[in-house]
Amino acid sequence: MxxxxxxxxxxxxxxxxxxxxxxxxxxxxxxxxxxxxxxxxxxxxxxxxxxxxxxxxxxxxxxxxxxxxxxxxxxxxxxxxxxxxxxxxxxxVADVIGDRLVLTMVVSVAAIIFTWAVALPIGIYSAVRRYSFGDYALTFFGFLGLAIPNFLLALILMYFGFAVFDANVGGLFSAEYETAGWSFAKVWDLFKHLWIPAIVLGLAGTAQLVRIMRANLLDELKKPYVITATAKGLTERKAISKYPVRVALNPFASSIGFLFPQIVSGAIVVSIVLSLPTVGPLLLRALQAQDMFLAGAIVLLIGVMTVIGTLISDLVLMWLDPRIRHGR
Incomplete structure (x- = not known):
């Protein structure tokens, strides 16, 4: 190991x-x-x-x-x-990136948690209740999530925020905390604003992972060991959750490697629309100005995030699959 x-x-x-x-x-x-x-x-x-x-x-x-x-x-x-x-x-460059890198990581992790928390149970439900009304409905919304660009969803949420709730849904902080120092009140204000960018950035990845989880689990449910476990008296819930779900999670876990950089690189337009103080708009400005040191540092950090995400994927896969742990 x-x-x-x-x-x-x-x-x-x-x-x-x-x-x-x-x-x-x-x-x-x-x-x-x-x-x-x-x-x-x-x-x-x-x-x-x-x-x-x-x-x-x-x-x-x-x-x-x-x-x-x-x-x-x-x-x-x-x-x-x-x-x-x-x-x-x-x-x-370190001063320019500063808090932006931390906020980018916070937004990325929040989007990934949202993606996993939603995609995993929906994917399992769609596979177990195949061809049911719920499966068709969730499949429809999944394809809808894949079809709608993130920036368009951000614009829709901003419109409804202004038109219906008379509230500004952009940014990560309230006006009184934007330039204030870090405190418990500012962190709490960050978490109150974090759910909108997390949903916007995580929606496309959620729809994609739902399809992956559903397809993988459907393949596993047809295998003889699941039928044998059910025939021996195991309840449907235990027969599904003990082995098929764990095996089907392999491709699911391997997606961590591309979720980190995808969220950062794909969030440039969304960050501009929602006025998020992340490194996405900073990278765009650096490329336009040909600020090679700033742009190079941001691209290098995205590469490091890719490597870290891939390493986390490898460790999760090693924990899920004993064959990987033993080098087979």
């Missing part, structure tokens, strides 16, 4: 390094750099020293160096816990 975990950790570290290289190179692909963007802004405002300002920025941040030199300089700082300076914000 320790060898299995060790191999997964080694592969995870290699994956993080590969993500850092690819993300840095992809960010460099668009023509120009941050200095070019700033040069256009200064020229549009009529600043006659725009060219000299752009050259100063390139020299100050090492943008005039070859790409591989810039990468090794950046990754060397990252290994020391320094993500560099944000060119657009003129502040350390």
């Amino acid at each position: 320790l060898n299995y975990i060790g191999r997964r950790l080694a592969l995870g570290l290699f994956t993080v390094w590969a993500v850092s290289v690819l993300s840095f190179l992809i960010i460099q692909l668009p023509p120009g750099d941050f200095a070019t963007t700033r040069l256009a802004e200064l020229a549009a405002s009529g600043n006659t020293s725009a060219i000299y300002e752009a050259e100063r920025l390139r020299a100050e941040y090492g943008l005039d160096q070859p790409v591989f030199v810039q990468y090794f300089t950046w990754i060397g700082q990252v290994l020391q816990g320094d993500f560099g300076m944000s060119l657009d914000w003129n502040r350390p």
